[in-house]
Amino acid sequence: MTTTLIIARHGHVEGLHPERFRGRMEIPLSSKGEQQARALAAAVSAFARPTAIYTSDLGRCIATGAEIARACAMTAEVRPELADIHYGAWQWRTHSEIEAEDPQTYALWRSAPHLVRFPDGESLQDLAVRAADLLRFVLARHQGETIVLVGHDSVNRVLIGHALDLPAGVYWKFAQDPCNISIVEWSAGGPKLVRLNEVSHLKGI
Secondary structure (H helix, E strand, C coil): CCEEEEEEECCCECCCCCCECCCCCCCCECHHHHHHHHHHHHHHHHHCCCCEEEECCCHHHHHHHHHHHHHCCCCCEECHHHCCCCCHHHCCCEHHHHHHHCHHHHHHHHHCHHHCECCCCCEHHHHHHHHHHHHHHHHHHCCCCEEEEEECHHHHHHHHHHHCCCCHHHHHHCCCCCCCEEEEEEECCEEEEEEEEECHHHCCC
């Protein structure tokens, strides 16, 4: 019996270029992000019949999940465990600003992210606890089913790494583009990554 986790990221938003630490900021999908969400929804509904769709409690993920739910004739449910990492005092600051202001911590974030706690915010270990709670919930409730999880680049990286029993330091080794599709299949033999950061459905957007 195989449980399939379809892990997707929300669509394009302001603050990606130049990149900002978005975190818990409420940022709506851009028009490009809305197009991406519709394309993602069409792609998911074409190859999967999910039994549940769970999204972060932030609006950009709720909106993306709503498109998937509409395409699959379902409703989506919010799970706070899928929220973006809390960047604390760095939230909505640009990467170049932080690098200039605190080069040592920024360099550590880019090279050994598991050793950083954001000022007044979270660490990857905090995020890993949330991800583990979500995985336990999904695997207990939806054994043998296909589930869609709509999150952020941070939580998705941690979810994938945690599912595959990899150390937190692999964080930057997983690409997570807007509205990508990553798939982890969970069977008696353990978890297996079968897709990572698939974005072919976004061609032309």
